[in-house]
Amino acid sequence: MKQSKLFTKTRRETPKDEIAKNAQLLIRAGFINKEMAGVYSYLPLGLKVLKKIENIIREEINAIGGQELLMSSLHPKENWEKTGRWDSLDVLYKVTDSLERENALGPTHEEIVVPLAKPFISSYRDLPFSVYHFQNKFRKEVRAKSGILRGREFIMKDLYSFHSTKEDFEEYYQKAKEAYINIFDRVGIGELTHIAFASGGSFSKYSHEFQTISSTGEDVIYICKKCSVAINKEIIDKQKECPECEGDDFEEKKSIEVGNIFDLKTKFSDPFGLEYKDIDGNRKPVLMGCYGIGLGRVLGTIVETLSDDKGIIWPKSVAPFRVHLLSLDQNQKSKEIYDDLIKKGIEVLFDDREGVSAGEKFKDSDLIGIPYRIIISEKSLKSGGVELKKRNEDKSDIIKIEEIISKID
RNA sequence: CGGGGUGUGGUGUAACGGCUAACAUUUCCGCUUUGGGAGCGGACGACUCCGGGUUCGAAUCCCGGCAUCCCGACCA
DSSP: OGGGGGGOOSSSSOOOOOOHHHHHHHHHHHHHEEEEEEEEEHHHHHHHHHHHHHHHHHHHHHHHHHOOOOOSSEEEEEHHHHHTTTHOOOOOEEEETTTTEEEEOOSSHHHHHHHGGGGGGGGGGGGOOOEEEEEEEEEEOOOBGGGGOOOOOOEEEEEEEEEEHHHHHHHHHHHHHHHHHHHHTTTTTTEEEEEEEEEEOOSSEEEEEEEEEETSSSEEEETTTTTTEEEEEEHHOOSSOTTTTOOOOOEEEEEEEEEEEEEEEEEHHHHTTTEEEOSSOEEEOOOOEEEEEHHHHHHHHHHHHHHTBBBBOOTTTSSSSSSEEESSOHHHHHHHHHHHHHHHTTOOOEEEEEEEHHHHHHHHHHHHHHHHHEOOOEEEEEEESSEEEEETSSSSEEEEEGGGHHOOO
């Protein structure tokens, strides 16, 4: 991608209506645009990152047998009345059309996925299975806050699993937990992310949240100093020892909930009569689990936790480009290198803008946060090649042009 | 939903109740310049969020609304 053709430009000033670092940097760098409180558009750079996060999640969920589908955003009122949530869920957006028909905008998809699964489940032989999708969720948050961390419209991966026995559910739940660990490792926040015990489970007594340590987080967790698992606030009040190792020394930290896994039991199977016949021919309710990850929240958390005062520092796995190629008045030589890297399948943002000073290109590059920066200038060429600098390091090296590929893996 | 803050060119700010609403930046034109947001000259760009009110006179004061941010409550 040539930067001279890029849809967005960077901004020098931080927008005055954003306090959260994630939104300030993402808007300044041209990744997102704010439409209204809690609602953001993803621009070409932002969408690239979002898609990379999505693909990592997709690979890990496919690996535990999840089948991807895409459910609707507009939901029949009837389904929500069946579960009682038409009236009880205050974040539910209700829309009325000109014929006075009422619908809901989906904030989550139990009300769709359960009736959807019903015709496909009759026997215990049909179980287990799991389905998921990436989709825009709508929640009428009374107070959107923290940039893209708590919005009114956001993309979520929600996975639903269906089981005949609790043993089978527990086995799958464990696999989902491991998939989540892989996901947060791969997107670059694994070290900061703790599994937190939360209330709500039936068999294991707990559900689990994935909490990333960050001062901008709105949650508080207590990290066990002995085994590093965490407990969320609502259960540490009742219990003073670690459920994992029985340690009793905790560190209090603010954190962002980037994902959760939850045992639904028969909460949604019951109202929809989702049943199967067991081996003896008895009808029994299907057991379910649900597993969510907010993509925008993950993206925002990466920015919150990995940026510095100059801009964003993307992990390689989700960076919009691998290389930021800066031409300092050397467009001809730079173009050759750019074409060569593209031919080799490297994702490159090529700052080919003419009449833009070196300093401005450096500032923009720091802000956008691409992992590798290659500078081509009269100076570098005289020294025998190009200059390579990593976004997360201060030092830089002059390397030969032929060496580039081997240095950017 | 309670409490507080803020609404001025695209962006960020300034302006005691009183001249044609100022400055920076962005953008455009010309020249010049290329290692940390370069320099000079010129140009474009605002019914000062909306609606009322007070006043000879309102960006400025008052009332209402809307928007937005923060704190709290809420958060399958």
